[in-house]
Structure formats: structure tokens, C-alpha cells
Amino acid sequence: xxxxxxxxxxxxxxxxxxxxARLVPFAGWEMPIQYRGVLAEHAAVRASAGLFDVSxxxxxxxxxxxxxxxxxxxxxxNVSRLATGQAQYTALLTAEGTFVDDLLIYRLAAGRFLLVxxxxxxxxxxxxxxxxxHGEVQVRDLSGEYALLALQGPRAAGILGRFLGKELxxxxxxRFTMEPMDGSTLLISRTxxxxxxxxxxxxxxxxxxxxxxxxxxxxxxxxxxxxxxGARDTLRLEAALPLYGQDIDMTRTPLEAGLNFIVKLTKGxxxxxxxxxxxxxxxxxxxxxxxxxxxxxxxxPGYPVRVAGREVGVVTSGTHSPTLGRAIGMAxxxxxxxxxxxxxxxxxxxxxxxxxxxxxPFYRRPPG
Numbered sequence: 001x002x003x004x005x006x007x008x009x010x011x012x013x014x015x016x017x018x019x020x021a022r023l024v025p026f027a028g029w030e031m032p033i034q035y036r037g038v039l040a041e042h043a044a045v046r047a048s049a050g051l052f053d054v055s056x057x058x059x060x061x062x063x064x065x066x067x068x069x070x071x072x073x074x075x076x077x078n079v080s081r082l083a084t085g086q087a088q089y090t091a092l093l094t095a096e097g098t099f100v101d102d103l104l105i106y107r108l109a110a111g112r113f114l115l116v117x118x119x120x121x122x123x124x125x126x127x128x129x130x131x132x133x134h135g136e137v138q139v140r141d142l143s144g145e146y147a148l149l150a151l152q153g154p155r156a157a158g159i160l161g162r163f164l165g166k167e168l169x170x171x172x173x174x175r176f177t178m179e180p181m182d183g184s185t186l187l188i189s190r191t192x193x194x195x196x197x198x199x200x201x202x203x204x205x206x207x208x209x210x211x212x213x214x215x216x217x218x219x220x221x222x223x224x225x226x227x228x229x230g231a232r233d234t235l236r237l238e239a240a241l242p243l244y245g246q247d248i249d250m251t252r253t254p255l256e257a258g259l260n261f262i263v264k265l266t267k268g269x270x271x272x273x274x275x276x277x278x279x280x281x282x283x284x285x286x287x288x289x290x291x292x293x294x295x296x297x298x299x300x301p302g303y304p305v306r307v308a309g310r311e312v313g314v315v316t317s318g319t320h321s322p323t324l325g326r327a328i329g330m331a332x333x334x335x336x337x338x339x340x341x342x343x344x345x346x347x348x349x350x351x352x353x354x355x356x357x358x359x360x361p362f363y364r365r366p367p368g
Contacts, residue, residue, distance in 0.1 A: 010055035011147050011205035015212050019226050027119035029056040032228040041231035042322045045194055049153030049219055050227035054200075055208065058122030058143045060115040066135040067111045074132060074271055075105070076254060078264045082107040087174045087189055090262050092128060097253040097275035101125050102244055104191065106176060114142075114187075114202075118244045132271075147208035151215060152198030152227075152235075154365070159219040160188070160199055168199075182207065193232065195239025196365050237317050237328065240290065240361035246301055247288060247316045247330060255279050256332065257288045258360065286332040288316070290360040297348040299329035299355065304347040307337050315346060321362060328362050329355075 007030040016023060021032035032053065034041060044050050062071060071079045077090035084107050092100035101121040106114040117125045122143055129139050151160055161168045164179060168190075171177055176189035184204050192198035203211060216224060233243070242248045242257055254263050255276060263276055293299050299318035304311045318329030329346070337344065340359050345352035 008056075010053055011208045012053045012055065012212055015209055016053065016226075021226070021228060024229075026229060027056055029119065031056060032226070034228040034230045035226045038228070038230040038234060039322050041225060041227040042234050044223060044225045045153045045196055045227060045231065045235055046323055047154070048223035049151060049155040049159055049198075050194075050225055050231070051212065051215055051219070052150040052152065052227050052232060053148075053208075053212070054150050054232075055147040055205070056119040057148050058117040058119055058125065058141070059146045059148075059202070060117060060122070060126055060129065060139055061108075061112065061142050062115060062129065062137065062139050063112040064135075064137040065111055066137050067113055070133065070135060070137045071105065071113060072268065072270060074129065076263045076270055076272065076276070077105075078267045079105060079107075079113075080267070084109055085175055085177070087176055087191060088262075089174075091254060091259075092125060093254075093270075093272035094250060095272055095275065097255075097272035097279065098250045099244065099248045099252060099254070099257075100128050100250065102242065102248060102259075106187070106189065116148075121244065145204065146202050147205040149201040149203070149208065149212060149215070150192055150194075150198060151201065151219075151224075152192045152194040152196050153224075154197060155219070155222040155224070156196070156198045159215065159222055159224060160201075163215055163218045164188075182210075186211075193241055194235040195241070195361065195363055196235075233317075234319050234322060237319055237330070238321050238323055238361065238363035240330065242288070243317060252288075252332070253279060253284075256284050256286055283335070285334060286313070287335055287338045288330055288360075289313075289333045289338040290358045290362060291315070291318075291329045291331060291344070291346065291355050292358045292362075293327035293329070293346060293353060293355045295354045297346070297351075297353040298327045299346045299348065299353075303329075305331045305333065305344055305355075306347065306352060307342070307344045309352075312337055312344070318346075323363050328358075330360070333357070 187202040313331040342357040
């Protein structure tokens with residue numbers, strides 16, 4: 001059987017076809033890589049708004065009287081600080097402090113949490129949790145019960161506010177609200193993966209086509225466009241948001257990845273804590289570092305990075321930045337070579353092309 005015939009499709013597949021999307025295999029799904037083109041879609045999100053189908057993401061519910069305590073043990077961030085209606089970015093870690101996955105945790109109620117995980121890792125994350133589960137805790141895979149839309153960009157709040165018939169200015173970052181609609185409930189969070197203001201909308205798959213169409217109609221006057229995974233990748237890289245499988249994996253820790261803010265060493269014991277305490281005391285040997293290519297060429301994942309002719313790392317993510325108009329990338333470099341301004345080269349098609357270390361993120365959205 002052709003492997004592509006087994007690809008899963010989201011409930012928005014017909015919308016993607018209607019909008020002329022180029023569909024590609026991604027993490028076992030047939031997903032839109034682009035519609036009008038990556039550059040146009042990227043620019044729309046930075047200037048106005050874009051609508052993404054990210055229904056391939058996994059959703060796991062962890063619940064029970066001891067669910068909070070269990071998640072405290074399994075993740076490095078402080079779950080106990082979450083109030084109902086709040087979310088946090090965190091990770092599942094190995095005993096060595098390396099990434100099983102990165103994820104969002106939403107506190108739905110006192111003993112009920114929604115974990116949003118990477119599509120390719122859903123089954124593995126579920127198995128990992130089940131392997132370690134104990135006490136009055138249960139976990140179930142709800143991925144089939146959710147579609148997920150991401151409305152991102154400076155005009156996203158206005159579009160969504162008109163769609164809902166309510167102001168969203170008071171909904172803070174990493175906060176969410178439950179909104180009744182058409183006999184169902186939408187979970188709407190002020191989160192995203194683009195570096196812009198925006199929202200993620202969790203809803204029943206059967207509702208997704210209608211909500212997609214209504215949002216597109218509502219946002220037409222604001223320049224809202226459908227956006228594929230191609231621009232999602234260029235947007236997240238400009239914001240230096242890591243991608244599992246490229247920038248973070250089971251060989252890297254949050255401290256090496258520059259994600260110190262999710263590691264709360266004083267909260268008590270958790271999976272990987274000993275390794276992270278030791279690494280913090282000794283200092284990391286390598287750090288995820290931003291690169292800007294200063295000559296002609298694009299630093300692609302897997303390209304070697306050299307200093308004075310000696311290989312010191314490998315590009316984990318790299319692309320041409322539409323916003324900055326230059327090639328950018330990230331690589332784990334020895335801390336001695338990770339300071340901004342350090343000159344180095346990236347080997348592109350066998351040629352050493354000049355680059356330099358730059359601060360992360362590459363892009364920050366304007367204030368206001």
C-alpha cells in the first residue's frame with residue numbers, strides 16, 4: 001500500500017482544498033504546507049492575521065485527586081501555580097533531564113488538566129505518562145475529540161472579538177476562556193507559535209469547518225489569510241521558538257536550549273531534577289545559539305558550523321527570514337563560541353559561508 005494512502009486528514013481538509021492549499025505528509029497527517037505562498041502568508045501574520053489548522057496536535061487529559069501532584073513530579077515547571085483558566089509551557093523530561101516532549105498544560109479544574117503535545121509524540125507521550133502514573137490519577141487520549149485552529153497576528157484579537165461578540169483585551173497571555181457556541185463549548189487560549197499576539201481555539205472537529213469559514217469571512221476586511229505549515233515554521237524560527245525533533249530532543253536539556261524559565265528547581269522533586277541541578281552547578285557545555293548568515297546562502301538543518309575551520313556544531317533550524325531579509329539559524333555551540341558577535345562559518349553545499357552569532361530571539365513583535 002502507498003504510505004500516503006494511510007495519512008490522516010483533519011476535519012478541515014475540504015477547506016484546504018477549497019483555498020488551493022498544497023498538501024504534504026506531516027507527522028502522519030496530510031497537512032497544508034502553503035496556500036498563496038510562504039512569503040505572503042508569513043507577511044500577513046506579521047502585519048495583519050493568519051488562520052492555521054493545527055488539528056494534528058495531540059490532546060491528553062490527566063485527571064484525578066492526585067493529578068496536580070503527579071504533573072508536578074513529571075514536569076519541570078510549577079503546575080501548582082496554575083489557576084483554573086491558566087496555561088503554561090513546560091516539558092516531559094527523562095531522568096537525565098532531556099526532552100521527551102515540550103507541551104502546554106491547561107488547568108481546566110482543580111483535578112483536571114489538558115496537555116497539548118506534539119503530533120508525532122502523542123502516542124509516545126501517552127505511553128510515557130502511563131508508565132509512570134501512580135496514585136489517584138488517570139490519563140486519556142482526547143486527540144480525536146478536538147480540532148485546533150490558531151488565529152495569529154496583530155489583528156487577531158479584533159477579528160476573534162467580533163466573531164465572539166465580546167472584547168478579549170482582558171484575556172491575558174497564557175490565559176483561556178470557555179465560550180459556549182452552537183450547543184458546544186470552545187476553549188480559547190491566548191497562546192501561539194508565531195511570535196505574534198494570537199489565540200488557539202479548541203473545538204469539536206465537526207464544528208471546525210463552520211468556525212473556519214466564519215472567521216475567514218469576519219477577518220476578510222482585516223486581511224486575514226489561511227496559513228500553512230511552511231510559514232508556521234519561518235514565523236516560529238524568527239521568534240526562536242524551538243521545534244521538537246530539531247532544536248530539542250532526548251539528547252538536550254532545557255538549560256542547554258535556553259528554556260531556563262520552565263525549570264523550577266526549588267519547587268520540589270521532579271523527573272530529571274538531579275541532572276538539571278548538577279548541570280546548573282557545573283554549567284552547560286553547549287547552548288542553543290542564534291546565527292545570522294552574512295554572505296549569500298541559507299543555513300539549513302544539518303549543515304555543519306565551523307570556527308577557524310573546526311566543526312563546533314550543526315544547524316538545528318535554519319531558513320531565510322522574510323521579516324529580517326536575511327538567512328538565520330540556530331545551533332548548539334560550545335559556550336566559548338556562543339557569545340553574540342562571534343564570527344564563524346556554515347558549510348553550505350561544501351562551501352564555508354560567513355556567519356556570526358546573534359542574540360535570540362531574532363524577532364520581537366512591536367509593543368502595543
